[in-house]
Amino acid sequence: MNGQPGSFRRVLPVIEITLLVLALPLPWVLDEFWVLFATKICILALLALSFDLVWGYAGIMSFGQALFFGVAGYVTALLATKSGVTSIFVLMPTAAIVGLVLAFVVAVIVIFGKRIPSVIFVALGTLTGSYAVERLARGWSWVGGQNGISSLPRLTAGSFEIEEGMIFFYIALAILVVTYVLVRLLVRSQFGLVLTGIRQQEGRIAFFGYQIQSYKGVVFTLAGLIAGVSGGLFAFHEGFVGPGQLGPVLSTQVVLYVLFGGSGTLVGAVLGVGIIELISYALPQLSWLGESVTAFLETGWPIVLGLLLLGTVMFRPTGLIGLLVSDRERVGSFGRPGRDDNAAAKPGHEPA
Amino acid sequence: MSAVPFFFDVLAYSAIFVLVVLGLGVIASMMGIFNFAHGEFALLGAYTVYAFQQNGIPTWAGMIAAPFVVALVGLVLERIAIRRFYSAPIVAMLGTYAIALALREAVRALLGGRFHSVDAPLAGSFVLGEVSISQWRTAVIVITGIVMVLCWLLLTKTKLGLQVRAALENPALARASGIAVNRVYAATFAFGSALAGLAGGLMVPMYSISADMGVPFLIKSFLAVMLGGMGSFEGSIAGAALVGASSAALPWVIKPVVADLLVFVIAIVIVKFRPEGLLSTWRK
Numbered sequence: 058m059n060g061q062p063g064s065f066r067r068v069l070p071v072i073e074i075t076l077l078v079l080a081l082p083l084p085w086v087l088d089e090f091w092v093l094f095a096t097k098i099c100i101l102a103l104l105a106l107s108f109d110l111v112w113g114y115a116g117i118m119s120f121g122q123a124l125f126f127g128v129a130g131y132v133t134a135l136l137a138t139k140s141g142v143t144s145i146f147v148l149m150p151t152a153a154i155v156g157l158v159l160a161f162v163v164a165v166i167v168i169f170g171k172r173i174p175s176v177i178f179v180a181l182g183t184l185t186g187s188y189a190v191e192r193l194a195r196g197w198s199w200v201g202g203q204n205g206i207s208s209l210p211r212l213t214a215g216s217f218e219i220e221e222g223m224i225f226f227y228i229a230l231a232i233l234v235v236t237y238v239l240v241r242l243l244v245r246s247q248f249g250l251v252l253t254g255i256r257q258q259e260g261r262i263a264f265f266g267y268q269i270q271s272y273k274g275v276v277f278t279l280a281g282l283i284a285g286v287s288g289g290l291f292a293f294h295e296g297f298v299g300p301g302q303l304g305p306v307l308s309t310q311v312v313l314y315v316l317f318g319g320s321g322t323l324v325g326a327v328l329g330v331g332i333i334e335l336i337s338y339a340l341p342q343l344s345w346l347g348e349s350v351t352a353f354l355e356t357g358w359p360i361v362l363g364l365l366l367l368g369t370v371m372f373r374p375t376g377l378i379g380l381l382v383s384d385r386e387r388v389g390s391f392g393r394p395g396r397d398d399n400a401a402a403k404p405g406h407e408p409a
Numbered sequence: 410m411s412a413v414p415f416f417f418d419v420l421a422y423s424a425i426f427v428l429v430v431l432g433l434g435v436i437a438s439m440m441g442i443f444n445f446a447h448g449e450f451a452l453l454g455a456y457t458v459y460a461f462q463q464n465g466i467p468t469w470a471g472m473i474a475a476p477f478v479v480a481l482v483g484l485v486l487e488r489i490a491i492r493r494f495y496s497a498p499i500v501a502m503l504g505t506y507a508i509a510l511a512l513r514e515a516v517r518a519l520l521g522g523r524f525h526s527v528d529a530p531l532a533g534s535f536v537l538g539e540v541s542i543s544q545w546r547t548a549v550i551v552i553t554g555i556v557m558v559l560c561w562l563l564l565t566k567t568k569l570g571l572q573v574r575a576a577l578e579n580p581a582l583a584r585a586s587g588i589a590v591n592r593v594y595a596a597t598f599a600f601g602s603a604l605a606g607l608a609g610g611l612m613v614p615m616y617s618i619s620a621d622m623g624v625p626f627l628i629k630s631f632l633a634v635m636l637g638g639m640g641s642f643e644g645s646i647a648g649a650a651l652v653g654a655s656s657a658a659l660p661w662v663i664k665p666v667v668a669d670l671l672v673f674v675i676a677i678v679i680v681k682f683r684p685e686g687l688l689s690t691w692r693k
Contacts, residue, residue, distance in 0.1 A: 118499060166677060172684065176499055177443055181631050182677050188628050189673040196666030305624060309506060316503060356518040363511030370504045371493060 068382050073237075073324050080230055084223040092226050094338070096294055098331050099229040103287035105314045105326035106233075106240060107280040112312075113321030114244050115276040116256035118176055121163065121183030122311050124190055125156040125281040126288035127303030131194065133289045134206045134298045145212040145219060145228075149289055156285015157278055164274040164281075173259070173269060184305055191304035205299025212293045221294055229290055233327075236283055241323055243279075252276060253388070313366050319376025322387055328378060337362070414542060419657040421546035424553035425612045426653030427646055429626055430633045431560065432604030434645030437634055439577045439597050442494060442501040446486075446509035447630060448623025449516075450602045454479050454609025455527075455618045456516050462527050469530040472610040479606025484599040491598060492591070509623070517620035527613040549611050556607065557646070564642060573597055629656060632676040638686015648686070652676060 080099075084092050104126050111117040129152040136142045136151060167174060167182035174182075195203055212219040219225055243249055254262040255269055263269050292298045301307065318329020340361075341354040354361070373379060375387070433447045444450075454475040461471030486508060494501035530545070564570040575583040576593045584590045616622065629652050637648025652672065659668035 118502065166681065170681065174681070175684065177502070178635065178680065178684065180502060181443075181628075181635065182681075185628055185632065185673050185677060188624070189670045192669050193666055196664070305628075309510070312503065312506070357514065359514035360511050360518065363507050363509075363514060366510065367490060367504060367507035370500055370507060371490060374500070 067386060069322060069324060069386060072328075072378075072381065076324065076327065077234065084226050089222065092222055093294075094334075096221065096226045096229050097291075098334055099226070099233045100287055100290045100294060101311075101314070101334065102327040102330045103229075103233055103236060103290070104284055104311055105318070105330045106236060106323060107283035107287065108311045109315045109320055109323055109326035110240055110244070110283070111277055111280045112315065113323075113326070114249065114256060115252045115273050116176075116259070117168070117273055117277055118180040119183045119277070119280070120180050120305065120308050120312065121185075121187040122280070122284050123303055123305070123307035124163070124183070124187040125159050125284035126291065126307065127194075127298070127300075128159055128190065129153075129155040129285035129288035130292035130298040130302055131200055131206070134209050134292050135200065137210050137293075138206055141210075143210050143213045145214050148212065148293070149232075149286060152285045152289025153282050154285070156288065157282040159285070160278045160281020161274075164277045168274045168277055169270050173263070184308065187303065187308045188305050191300050194300040194303055201299070203300065205297060205301075207297045207299075209293055209296045209298075221296075225294060229294070232286065232290065236286070237323060237327075240283070244323070248272075313362065315376075316366065317369055317376055319378030319382070319387075322378050322382060325376050325378035329376065332377070333362070415661065417542050417546050417550075419654055421543075421549045421615065422657035423650055423653035424550045425608045425615075426626075426629065426633070426657075427649040428553055428556065428604050428608035428611075430630045430637075430645050430649035430653075431557070431642075432601035432608075433630045434634045434637065434639070434642075434648075435604075436598055436601040438639040438641070438645075439573070440495055440594055441498050442491065442505070443498065443631065444491075444601070445502060445506040445627065446512060447505075447601075447605050448625075448627030449509045449512040450479050450483065450605035450623075451609035451612070451626055452516055452618075452620070452623040453482060453512065454606030455613045455622065456519070456609075457606070458610045458613050459520075459525055459527055459618050467530065468527055468614070472530070472607075475610030476603035476607040479609070480599040480603035483602025484595060487595050487598040492594070495594070509627075513620055513623060520618070520620055524617045524619045526617040530614075545614055549615075552611065556604070560604075561642065569596075629653075629672075632673070632680070635680045635684075636676055636686065641686070644686050 080095070083095050087095065104122060107125075108119060108122045111119045111122075132155045133148045133152050136148060142148060163183060163186055166186075167179050194200055194205075200206065211221075212225075219228065244252065251262065251267055251272055254265075255267075255272060259269060288302065291302065314329040314333055315326045316329070317333055318327070319325030337358060341351060341358060343351065369376060375382075375384075379387075429447065429451055432450070433444060436442055436444050436447070457475040457478045458468055458471035461474065462468050490504060490508065491501070494504050530548075562570075564573060572583070572588045572593050573596075575586065575588055576590045576597075580590050583593075630649070633648035633652040634645055635648070636651060637644030637646070656669065656672045659672060662668070663671070
């Protein structure tokens with residue numbers, strides 16, 4: 058966060074620090090239920106970060122982030138239940154590696170290659186992968202079939218059992234913050250500049266001699282790693298993995314989080330998760346809205362969510378964060394501070 | 410197991426699938442929009458038939474109404490939202506996905522999250538020699554055949570078809586030649602939706618209706634469109650026939666779960682190495 062004089066006010070660091078400061082004392086303020094809720098948001102925020110990295114920065118439309126999330130969850134859950142491994146120091150790296158390897162395999166199919174694949178092909182390939190693996194998990198009784206694997210043992214660190222609650226919250230938050238900072242350094246480096254170039258004008262960057270597919274593949278694989286960690290944490294926090302954590306429903310839910318919050322800012326993804334999860338939970342509970350409204354929201358909330366997303370895509374392509382952060386700041390600066398004055402809009406985001 | 414009923418099963422599934430893919434393919438190749446709500450259009454068609462049955466109106470009336478109802482929905486959506494997405498394929502993808510979500514959840518709220526079955530208008534079966542063949546499946550195959558021939562005639566022999574093909578080939582030139590391209594687009598979108606609606610309506614008696622029935626159809630149809638190659642009528646049908654037949658036939662040979670996976674993987678790999686579609690080799 059190197060200070061750059063004059064031209065615009067930086068809002069992103071303010072939002073980031075505010076969120077962190079708000080998050081830190083949470084377990085002391087809230088009761089048990091809300092701490093679990095906050096932990097879940099931290100874990101899902103990791104997943105959203107992974108999507109924002111591929112879509113918001115490299116322009117890869119991945120409809121399959123849940124694939125890495127879910128498979129990592131399954132593998133760690135199987136390790137824990139079938140061979141009794143519960144150490145967090147074994148399981149989380151395993152989750153990360155599973156996500157990484159799987160994302161690499163998917164990248165080999167949909168991204169790497171002689172031809173530059175079309176956006177549609179990548180979107181479809183990842184969506185199909187997610188759907189196919191969900192079907193596989195549902196039909197495979199060794200991994201629990203429809204019911205998934207439930208009552209997972211708790212994670213351990215040495216002889217210490219990590220209970221859901223305060224400690225788990227801080228672990229999740231710490232992983233989130235560390236990942237966030239690393240990703241942020243990555244996207245603001247020279248590497249990130251190339252990524253942004255690819256997102257804005259793929260052809261031009263190719264003419265500069267960059268291997269576009271390699272860059273995209275690397276980012277995609279890294280995002281897979283993050284999604285994997287998130288999936289591992291999620292499985293042990295919920296004490297459960299099921300086919301729902303693999304499929305297109307969660308994959309597209311992530312897309313929703315990020316677009317709603319605002320893609321290409323990282324913090325937008327985190328905000329999106331927090332706000333959507335909070336509204337999803339809270340709205341059907343509000344009694345002052347009247348009984349019929351509450352009854353409708355209980356079943357009809359996803360309808361509202363769909364319309365909300367449609368509205369966002371149509372009228373506010375920069376998401377909620379676009380209300381606070383200028384385009385200039387969203388594009389940002391890279392490497393060492395320098396002058397770049399043309400704040401271009403994001404691709405595919407200009408209203409048609 | 411006798412081969413004839415099996416063959417009919419595969420054929421009936423493929424026929425319905427061809428209808429879905431044709432609608433999706435026309436929209437995709439014409440407007441460059443991959444309509445993520447297409448599976449939900451089929452679902453709406455199915456729901457129309459179900460709603461007719463619930464209200465005591467015969468199902469065949471529902472099946473006739475389904476394409477019109479869905480075409481109307483498609484037309485309204487095109488006017489409100491879809492037309493903003495032309496020339497921005499990614500935004501279109503997200504926008505139609507949002508529409509799909511809203512439609513799916515609306516139907517789920519109406520259905521109460523359960524599976525429902527609908528009676529076929531033709532319940533009996535033929536007896537040919539020793540095998541019996543479901544009448545409804547036969548009807549589906551015949552109807553699909555007729556609709557396909559009509560579509561082909563519409564596209565190749567009528568003035569409207571000429572305008573559609575012109576707008577598909579070169580929108581700017583079509584516009585300069587005095588074709589109201591926007592109106593053609595709207596009509597095509599409604600038409601594609603109607604095909605999905607018809608497919609959904611015809612399919613309910615064979616597969617029970619549930620809110621999630623659209624999603625697998627959507628993914629398979631996308632694969633079929635890409636497999637057949639965008640922008641061609643024959644390509645879409647060929648791709649649909651291939652994906653439809655293999656995903657209906659393979660589960661009889663190997664485990665259904667593995668069969669699905671296999672179809673997906675093979676399709677994706679083919680599309681990767683032949684992004685122009687299978688038919689492109691012969692057309693040139």
